[in-house]
Structure formats: C-alpha cells, structure tokens
Amino acid sequence: MNLEDHVGDIVRKGRMASGAAASAAAQAGGLTEAELGELEESGKAGKTVRWQALGQAIGLNGFKLESIAHGWVPAPPDLSRWREFRQLTTTANDITVHCYLLWDEGSREAALFDTGWDPAPVFKLIEENGLKLQHFFITHTHEDHIAGMAVVREKFPKAHLHTSAKSAPPQHRNRANDFTHVGSLRITNRDTPGHAEDGVTYIIGGWPDDAPHVAIVGDAIFSASMGRGNQSWDLARQKVREQILTLPDEALLCPGHGPLTTVAEEKAHNPFF
Numbered sequence: 001m002n003l004e005d006h007v008g009d010i011v012r013k014g015r016m017a018s019g020a021a022a023s024a025a026a027q028a029g030g031l032t033e034a035e036l037g038e039l040e041e042s043g044k045a046g047k048t049v050r051w052q053a054l055g056q057a058i059g060l061n062g063f064k065l066e067s068i069a070h071g072w073v074p075a076p077p078d079l080s081r082w083r084e085f086r087q088l089t090t091t092a093n094d095i096t097v098h099c100y101l102l103w104d105e106g107s108r109e110a111a112l113f114d115t116g117w118d119p120a121p122v123f124k125l126i127e128e129n130g131l132k133l134q135h136f137f138i139t140h141t142h143e144d145h146i147a148g149m150a151v152v153r154e155k156f157p158k159a160h161l162h163t164s165a166k167s168a169p170p171q172h173r174n175r176a177n178d179f180t181h182v183g184s185l186r187i188t189n190r191d192t193p194g195h196a197e198d199g200v201t202y203i204i205g206g207w208p209d210d211a212p213h214v215a216i217v218g219d220a221i222f223s224a225s226m227g228r229g230n231q232s233w234d235l236a237r238q239k240v241r242e243q244i245l246t247l248p249d250e251a252l253l254c255p256g257h258g259p260l261t262t263v264a265e266e267k268a269h270n271p272f273f
C-alpha cells in the first residue's frame with residue numbers, strides 16, 4: 001500500500017507545523033520556490049534536493065525524508081498474527097479511510113473502531129462470522145471516520161459507544177482509566193488530541209499467542225507522516241511521542257489512512273519524530 005502522504009505532502013506539513021516560509025525552505029533545499037511548490041504538489045523533484053538542510057529548515061529529519069523520497073514503505077505486517085482482527089477500507093469523495101473490527105475467537109464478542117464511509121463490509125464480516133457487536137469505539141469525529149455511525153447505531157443499538165467527543169452524553173465519554181473486555185481481549189485508551197480535539201488512541205492487549213499490542217490511532221500518526229494539526233501541530237506531535245511511540249517497539253499501529261506500521265518502523269522512519 002502507498003504511503004498516505006508522499007514526500008511532498010510531508011514537506012508541506014513540516015512547513016505548516018514549523019511555520020517556515022516557503023522561500024526559506026526552498027533555499028535550504030537548493031530549490032526555487034516554484035520547484036518547492038512542484039515537489040510539494042507531486043512528491044517529485046526534477047533535481048537533487050538537499051534533504052538534510054531542507055529537513056532542518058522545516059523541523060523534520062532530513063535523512064528520513066530522503067529515504068521516503070527514495071521509496072521507503074513499512075514492511076507489511078502479517079495481520080493473521082492477531083486473532084481475530086481485520087482492517088476494512090472504504091473510499092468516497094477521493095478519500096480512502098480504514099476502520100477496524102476485532103473479536104474474541106471463543107465468545108464471538110466483537111468491537112468496531114470507527115465506521116469508514118460505509119459500514120456494509122463490517123456488517124458482512126459480522127454476519128459471516130456469527131459475531132455479537134458489543135462495543136463501538138470512535139477515534140475522532142471527522143466525517144470520513146464516522147460517516148456510517150447512524151447506520152451502525154441503528155443496526156446494533158445495544159453496542160456501547162465510546163468516544164472522547166465533548167458533546168457526547170457522559171456514559172459514552174472515555175475516561176483515562178477505562179478498560180473494556182471483549183472476551184479475553186482488553187481495550188484501554190490514551191488521549192491523542194492535536195489533529196482533532198477529541199482524538200483518542202485505543203490500545204488492545206491480551207491477544208492469543210502473545211501477539212503484540214495493537215493501537216488504533218485514528219489520524220494521530222500515519223506511516224511516515226501524521227494527521228494535520230487542525231487543533232495544534234505541537235500538541236499533536238507531543239501526544240504521539242508520549243502516548244504512542246512509548247508503546248513497545250513491536251506494537252502494531254493502525255492509522256485511519258495509509259499502511260499499517262509498527263512503533264519500531266515509525267521511530268526509525270517517520271520524519272516528524
């Protein structure tokens with residue numbers, strides 16, 4: 001799977017996060033402003049870029065930028081290690097988004113994380129596997145992640161809703177020390193605002209055969225990039241560092257967009273961290 005953001009998107013986000021002027025960034029990278037604009041648009045530069053200096057000018061790691069420009073992508077994890085766990089992907093309005101479904105093999109209890117544009121593939125999986133949807137977790141309330149919310153709630157009125165949206169009734173709001181059991185799986189949450197005020201990451205442990213922790217991160221971090229700092233770039237970065245990259249290296253990171261990755265991959269390759 002392609003990265004969510006090509007190297008030009010990453011440079012643009014770095015520039016937004018740092019507040020660096022296009023002229024200064026271009027000069028550092030050995031580019032004209034027009035060439036920087038072309039790089040940010042297409043992800044390609046027609047000439048050699050001084051990645052280290054460009055990275056320094058926009059607060060990103062230049063070595064990591066360069067490896068992304070040369071085609072780095074994370075090694076695809078073998079999802080069959082986590083039983084049972086699925087990624088479901090839907091596209092609308094030119095935006096592709098993932099949601100995630102897990103269940104306990106024995107009890108068939110299930111939990112859904114976001115809905116994507118259309119929950120039809122989720123409903124199919126639930127039906128095919130004879131699952132009981134008991135919990136419904138929201139990573140943040142941006143349209144692409146919750147477009148199917150009304151349909152899910154109508155079809156599964158008893159599934160307990162978990163969200164950090166301030167507008168939600170108190171019984172549905174995440175609290176710091178909540179934990180939820182889905183059979184033998186155990187789900188906790190960590191606040192990861194910055195991209196969205198109600199951004200939260202769900203951590204799942206207790207997998208059969210000691211499979212590593214799974215973190216459903218919403219748009220807090222993407223492989224090689226991060227969600228736009230709509231609320232605050234600094235806060236978003238700080239929360240990813242504190243709440244996500246402190247998980248064990250082998251923890252699986254499941255973003256709303258782009259490929260699956262791990263803590264180790266992002267520590268080694270994400271230019272923002």
Ligand SMILES: [Fe+2]
Pocket residue numbers: 140142195196219227
């Ligand atoms: Fe988002």
